[in-house]
Amino acid sequence: MSLDTVVEDIRDEARARAEEIRETGETRADEIVSEARREADDIRSEADREVERTIEQEREQKLSSAKLEAKQARLEARREVLEEVRNDVEAQIAEIDGEERESLTRSLLDAASEEFDAGSVRVRGSEADAELLASIVGEYDGFEVGEPIDCLGGVVVEADGSRVRVNNTFDSVLEDVWEENLRDISARLFEE
Template structure:
């Protein structure tokens, strides 16, 4: 019977060791699972934050792009309107009544000593301008106004309506734009 007691003692010790090992294993498994869950939660949280940041950045880029596109479209509309204003201005200058056109031409010629200058005009104004100046240079392809040139051609003053309109328009484009678009 002593052998049975030894076997039982060994079995009891073995069962105790197995139970102890199982308990340690369960604790280790629980610890590993807990750490894995914590890491998974950290990774999930980090990825969610990254995704949120990426979404916010994408929204900002899209908004910026949309605003830029809107500004471009608005600028194009402004350019078109300004071009229409410029064309209407040129049309109005082209169609000045005869008396106003002649008065304007006289005003344009006032600052010059015309005996030392050649004066060019549009075909429409040829008769009038040639009657005013001693040295009529001929006609140019302009809608109106005059071009005054030194006899040797070294100095030229372009007072054609196109040039005057362009200069006035360029000088006043900000004011015109402000009036039209606020």
């Protein structure tokens, strides 16, 4: 065998080995690229799912926030309507006059007078009712008209010698009736 043949055999073997290494390298490179693509697809899919979850959470939060704002706006509107109704009722009560006002004032004073024994008792009411109170209070022994107070009508009765004070103003009666019936009033106004 000649040296040229040996050299040529070594070259052929080296070329074959180089081709085998290149093919193995290409196969391994293809596997690495495929694995990298799968991982990239997995990462992209997970990122897409995470984005969808984030979007859904934000949508839910915004929806909840919008519902809460709407509920607050509805409650505020109801509160305003109830306040208007209450103001209308107060205005109608303030306009009560004549025999009806006298009868109501007399009834409130009768109810309050039951809490007091003989002695000096002061009856206070609206400045507009000064004459009415003077005419009614004269019928009660030991009762006198005191300084006017800011109210829609009715009476506040106080005894000098005790801590007893009875508030039978139209305002206090309205407050009691309003609180007792607020749920029914609301239900009727807003058809609940």
